[in-house]
Amino acid sequence: MKTRAGRKATAGMDEERAERLAEVLKGIAHPLRLRLVAALCKGDHTVTDLTEKLGVRQSAVSQHLAPLRLLGLVSVDRTGGKATYSLAEPHLRNLVDCLLGCRNR
Amino acid sequence: MKTRAGRKATAGMDEERAERLAEVLKGIAHPLRLRLVAALCKGDHTVTDLTEKLGVRQSAVSQHLAPLRLLGLVSVDRTGGKATYSLAEPHLRNLVDCLLGCRNR
């Protein structure tokens, strides 16, 4: 069975792929970063928004947004004094939905 | 909009939830562990199977299966001298499918 376009896909997990995916997973494998991503799934937010919404220090928010930015998972628009973050990787939405769909966790 | 049973669910990511989910993510956020999980998604395997299939040292396989076991993501059946591992958390299948569905990564 060849790996073609629209399949169950549970086939191709070669080492290279695993490495790239693991990086993304490591990126969101942190409570705060996960909450940041989940929040951004629901819409764009400024840093202040996120800080208030999640009830954590501003430096923590910035600090954890940075790796997400570097991974290309979120993007930032710095027009007008504020930094507005948005989800840059649409697949994350599926992933988060998938996680939230996990009952018992 | 209230969070009710069968929904888009992109709603409830409170801190507690994030913490538990992040633990699972950290569990699989490693190239080898991800490949182990992906392999187990396709069926049960012994440690030797996995060692050969993935081309890594036996101690590494055991070492990385351990945390997956502790997290309850995989389970082991030690009947008959061999240790046969299988996927214990069915949701992982969705997750892996979701990851493999990510084009461009």
Add this chain to the structure above:
DNA sequence: GAGTAATATTGCGACTGTGCGATATCGCGA
């Protein structure tokens, strides 16, 4: 019971992630 294949665990050095407070930088309005 000895030998052996299969699996798990340990010790260690190197490296990485984390929280936190302090501080630096940026951009706007007065």
Add this chain to the structure above:
DNA sequence: TCGCGATATCGCACAGTCGCAATATTACTC
């Protein structure tokens, strides 16, 4: 230009993770 709100970065101390090699443990087979 000054001041200020908004955001990013730094330095540190601490804890956790990784790879690796060695070794321990277990459970068959004879």
